[in-house]
Amino acid sequence: MGSLVHYCSALVAAAGSIAAAVAALCLKKNFLLHSSLFFGHFGHENFKEVKQTTPLKSSPLHSLCPALLGSHTKTERNRETEMSSKSSSTTTMTTTYSPSPTVKNRQPIIKDVDWARPDKRGFHQCRPAYLNTGTVNAASGSAYVEFGSTKVIVSVFGPRESKKASMYSDIGRLNCNVSYTTFATHFRGQGTENKEISSMLHKALEGAIILESFPKTTVDVFALVLESGGSDLPVVISCASLALADAGIMMYDLVTSVSVSCLGSNLIIDPITEEETYQDGSLMITFMPSRREVTQLTLTGEWSTPRIHEAMQLCMDACCKLGEIMRSCLKDAAASSES
Amino acid sequence: MVGLSAGEKHFIKGGIDQDLRSDGRKRLTYRPISIETGVIPQANGSARLRMGDTDVIATVKAEIGKPSHLHPNRGKVAIFVDCSAIASPVFEGRGGEELSTELSVALQRCLLGGKSGAGAGIDLLSLNVMEGKICWDLYIEGLVINADGNLLDALGAAIKAALSNTGIPKVNVAAEFSAEEQPEVDISDEDFLRFDTSSVPVIITLTKVGKHYIVDATSEEESHMSSAISVSINSRGQICGLTKRGGAGVDPSVVLDMISVAKHVSEHFIMKLDSEISAAEADEAGS
Amino acid sequence: MGSTDGIQADIASEIEVDAFRRLFPLRFYERHLSESVRPDARPLNKARDTSVALGAVSSADGSALVKIGHTTMLAAIKVEVMTPSLDSPDEGCLGIEFNMPPICSPSVRPGQTAELAPVISKQLSDSILSSGMINLKELSLISGKAAWMLYLDVYCLDADGALFDAALLAAVAALSHLRIPVVSVNDDGRVVAMAGEHVEGKSVREPINREKRKLTFSCIPFSLTCILHQKYILADPTAEEELIMETLVTVVLDLSGRLVSLYKLGGNLAYNSTVQDCVALTRRRVKELHQILNEAVSDMEVD
Numbered sequence: 001m002g003s004l005v006h007y008c009s010a011l012v013a014a015a016g017s018i019a020a021a022v023a024a025l026c027l028k029k030n031f032l033l034h035s036s037l038f039f040g041h042f043g044h045e046n047f048k049e050v051k052q053t054t055p056l057k058s059s060p061l062h063s064l065c066p067a068l069l070g071s072h073t074k075t076e077r078n079r080e081t082e083m084s085s086k087s088s089s090t091t092t093m094t095t096t097y098s099p100s101p102t103v104k105n106r107q108p109i110i111k112d113v114d115w116a117r118p119d120k121r122g123f124h125q126c127r128p129a130y131l132n133t134g135t136v137n138a139a140s141g142s143a144y145v146e147f148g149s150t151k152v153i154v155s156v157f158g159p160r161e162s163k164k165a166s167m168y169s170d171i172g173r174l175n176c177n178v179s180y181t182t183f184a185t186h187f188r189g190q191g192t193e194n195k196e197i198s199s200m201l202h203k204a205l206e207g208a209i210i211l212e213s214f215p216k217t218t219v220d221v222f223a224l225v226l227e228s229g230g231s232d233l234p235v236v237i238s239c240a241s242l243a244l245a246d247a248g249i250m251m252y253d254l255v256t257s258v259s260v261s262c263l264g265s266n267l268i269i270d271p272i273t274e275e276e277t278y279q280d281g282s283l284m285i286t287f288m289p290s291r292r293e294v295t296q297l298t299l300t301g302e303w304s305t306p307r308i309h310e311a312m313q314l315c316m317d318a319c320c321k322l323g324e325i326m327r328s329c330l331k332d333a334a335a336s337s338e339s
Numbered sequence: 340m341v342g343l344s345a346g347e348k349h350f351i352k353g354g355i356d357q358d359l360r361s362d363g364r365k366r367l368t369y370r371p372i373s374i375e376t377g378v379i380p381q382a383n384g385s386a387r388l389r390m391g392d393t394d395v396i397a398t399v400k401a402e403i404g405k406p407s408h409l410h411p412n413r414g415k416v417a418i419f420v421d422c423s424a425i426a427s428p429v430f431e432g433r434g435g436e437e438l439s440t441e442l443s444v445a446l447q448r449c450l451l452g453g454k455s456g457a458g459a460g461i462d463l464l465s466l467n468v469m470e471g472k473i474c475w476d477l478y479i480e481g482l483v484i485n486a487d488g489n490l491l492d493a494l495g496a497a498i499k500a501a502l503s504n505t506g507i508p509k510v511n512v513a514a515e516f517s518a519e520e521q522p523e524v525d526i527s528d529e530d531f532l533r534f535d536t537s538s539v540p541v542i543i544t545l546t547k548v549g550k551h552y553i554v555d556a557t558s559e560e561e562s563h564m565s566s567a568i569s570v571s572i573n574s575r576g577q578i579c580g581l582t583k584r585g586g587a588g589v590d591p592s593v594v595l596d597m598i599s600v601a602k603h604v605s606e607h608f609i610m611k612l613d614s615e616i617s618a619a620e621a622d623e624a625g626s
Numbered sequence: 627m628g629s630t631d632g633i634q635a636d637i638a639s640e641i642e643v644d645a646f647r648r649l650f651p652l653r654f655y656e657r658h659l660s661e662s663v664r665p666d667a668r669p670l671n672k673a674r675d676t677s678v679a680l681g682a683v684s685s686a687d688g689s690a691l692v693k694i695g696h697t698t699m700l701a702a703i704k705v706e707v708m709t710p711s712l713d714s715p716d717e718g719c720l721g722i723e724f725n726m727p728p729i730c731s732p733s734v735r736p737g738q739t740a741e742l743a744p745v746i747s748k749q750l751s752d753s754i755l756s757s758g759m760i761n762l763k764e765l766s767l768i769s770g771k772a773a774w775m776l777y778l779d780v781y782c783l784d785a786d787g788a789l790f791d792a793a794l795l796a797a798v799a800a801l802s803h804l805r806i807p808v809v810s811v812n813d814d815g816r817v818v819a820m821a822g823e824h825v826e827g828k829s830v831r832e833p834i835n836r837e838k839r840k841l842t843f844s845c846i847p848f849s850l851t852c853i854l855h856q857k858y859i860l861a862d863p864t865a866e867e868e869l870i871m872e873t874l875v876t877v878v879l880d881l882s883g884r885l886v887s888l889y890k891l892g893g894n895l896a897y898n899s900t901v902q903d904c905v906a907l908t909r910r911r912v913k914e915l916h917q918i919l920n921e922a923v924s925d926m927e928v929d
Contacts, residue, residue, distance in 0.1 A: 297568075
């Protein structure tokens with residue numbers, strides 16, 4: 001059987017046809033074209049045939065219309081902010097609100113049999129990805145990953161002395177921290193650390209890192225989500241494992257992660273924010289492709305066992321593909337730094 | 340958390356291999372459960388659950404609030420867990436925060452279903468009073484009094500008991516009001532609506548020790564675990580939420596195996612829990 | 627001892643150079659300075675390669691990514707509606723904040739704001755507001771009732787010296803990229819965005835502004851940070867240089883050469899003539915930066 005998952009082929013020729021398809025939607029000049037100037041090293045798109053990796057000359061176009069979608073805000077433990085209206089934000093002096101509409105213009109998606117995804121992807125198609133390592137010069141290792149409009153930077157510092165740990169331990173410590181910029185979500189957020197995602201990142205990575213290789217010290221993994229376009233946690237996890245590999249921290253295997261949303265009777269992979277808001281259930285897997293081990297699995301909504309099986313299979317295929325792409329990105333980085 | 344010597348670990352593991360745990364239970368047997376409802380009179384609903392030595396209290400408070408823009412015909416539910424310092428000195432101050440966050444997130448995932456509300460254990464539509472203007476906000480709090488392993492299962496069961504004990508007061512809305520003002524609400528003290536908890540799921544945590552799975556691990560057994568899966572299953576046998584805990588990697592076929600074992604265990608557990616809850620309600624009504 | 631020209635590919639001397647650099651950084655730099663050159667082969671008065679890219683973040687109304695050498699800054703603007711204060715009913719507001727997230731530097735820990743962040747935040751805010759770049763009256767929607775509040779957030783993605791320069795350039799670039807969305811007032815008196823850019827047939831609501839508009843700028847500030855050490859002036863320091871040599875002078879000029887701000891915080895005494903030299907260096911740099919910014923803006927317009 002052919003693989004269940006195929007990716008947008010983003011060769012330059014194909015980009016032309018995609019460009020024609022998305023010409024009707026708002027186009028924004030992409031970060032990508034310029035980031036290639038900055039980061040100097042070209043990343044890779046997800047391809048059907050993984051071997052074809054061309055450097056990104058033309059910017060893959062993001063086909064999402066922003067500014068019309070009310071996205072969910074990340075909530076903190078504070079009850080008041082959780083329950084208050086989503087469209088107001090407070091500053092110390094004035095109360096301001098965002099003029100964007102919060103009511104969605106796509107109501108019951110499930111009833112629409114011919115429903116197509118907003119960015120014209122197939123149900124089992126992931127967004128085109130851009131991967132890059134060595135972005136932050138000040139860090140031991142770093143990576144920048146873009147999945148559609150979800151953009152994440154991860155820096156790894158260490159192994160270095162830990163200020164928190166006071167006791168001797170013969171295995172290393174891992175410290176994770178994920179924060180969002182204030183402009184990452186559609187409505188301006190507070191820009192604080194997100195503890196839930198930080199702890200999930202920690203759990204996803206700790207099974208893969210060989211902690212015994214750096215006793216008494218700590219490895220710090222810091223992530224900053226520049227723009228949140230859906231499926232944030234899987235992107236953060238994949239980016240973090242790229243950054244760890246870039247820093248030379250010993251790991252059992254690269255950790256890749258993909259999430260699947262259940263909308264009515266459809267399983268769609270790598271959902272965007274709009275799809276996530278209306279999902280009936282979601283499944284996120286963190287997978288080590290070479291060892292075929294699941295380090296983290298979270299599931300929400302109502303599922304029957306065969307459905308779970310199908311979704312897991314879908315995710316694992318996608319994770320394997322993503323793992324290969326991450327490896328080729330790292331190999332290119334190593335090759336170019338030697339030359 | 341208890342520190343175990345190598346000999347103790349070996350003992351526990353060997354016992355589990357032979358289907359005999361330290362307290363004499365089989366691998367898939369729960370500890371005796373006792374439930375008391377209505378322990379906190381000021382709350383709309385409350386329950387205290389003891390599972391062996393693990394002791395938790397769950398309370399439900401309902402307040403009038405405004406529904407969110409995205410879902411104007413639904414109420415809102417917030418779940419928080421507090422690991423108090425009574426349970427363990429480690430939880431003092433901010434020490435228990437990580438565990439509390441993990442438990443809160445896992446409970447929210449299990450009880451609230453997908454974002455669109457499908458598959459939710461609690462029917463949010465029943466919390467609606469007036470579409471777009473007034474709804475009930477439920478604040479569900481879990482308090483851990485004594486932690487001896489298997490906190491998630493205990494909290495899930497306690498919340499189910501508390502919800503069945505919850506009475507939402509009937510609300511009369513003033514008939515005439517302009518579109519801009521908040522309508523006047525008259526909360527009655529007499530009539531209460533009971534919650535239908537038949538679709539609230541229970542959470543089963545399966546801990547993998549060596550090659551076997553055990554259910555309802557004590558804290559000694561938990562410290563020895565390689566990985567665990569918490570599955571939330573409702574009375575129809577549907578999986579409502581799943582979290583893998585523990586850092587070690589696990590083969591996907593093992594995950595599916597654990598899900599089927601959990602389903603098998605859940606039927607028995609749900610029956611037991613329901614009978615305990617109704618016994619507790621009967622006690623409360625009688626006293 | 628360590629040789630100053632790393633041209634010798636001899637491994638032994640390279641290792642010595644690196645060790646010398648770590649152990650005696652000041653002497654390492656002074657040996658370079660006496661030849662009027664810096665370890666990265668720049669002359670003393672030359673700044674690092676600068677590049678500006680607009681429209682980096684699509685969820686913000688205006689954004690820019692600036693790189694000076696390795697220092698990377700991302701600035702983004704989100705517009706919201708506020709009620710103007712009673713004593714200035716025709717003016718909007720601009721809120722500027724500078725953040726150093728833990729990814730940018732090993733010295734920043736999560737949970738604690740970096741020491742430099744509020745300092746640069748205030749300097750940035752002062753420079754932009756006092757330069758008069760933005761006319762706050764342009765941000766008014768309905769006099770006395772509604773006005774625009776611009777939240778400008780600058781995030782440092784990689785900290786390698788001259789943070790203020792990069793932050794100011796990023797802020798200015800983001801403001802040039804900003805497009806105020808089309809809005810109208812709905813029945814409840816709230817300001818709402820119009821769907822899409824084409825406003826046809828919506829007779830019920832009159833849009834307040836016909837199309838997405840840009841702000842007009844009167845004078846754009848640019849800056850240059852210099853380090854003073856003995857008799858040398860080093861323009862655009864890297865983080866290593868900033869650590870070793872303490873006296874920093876930041877000069878903010880606008881295009882016509884007028885002085886907007888001058889910062890010299892602590893450090894050794896600086897003579898008047900030295901400060902004048904810094905201002906002259908800044909003047910040259912301003913022209914370069916203006917050209918780079920214009921190229922970036924025209925690149926955006928073309929697409």
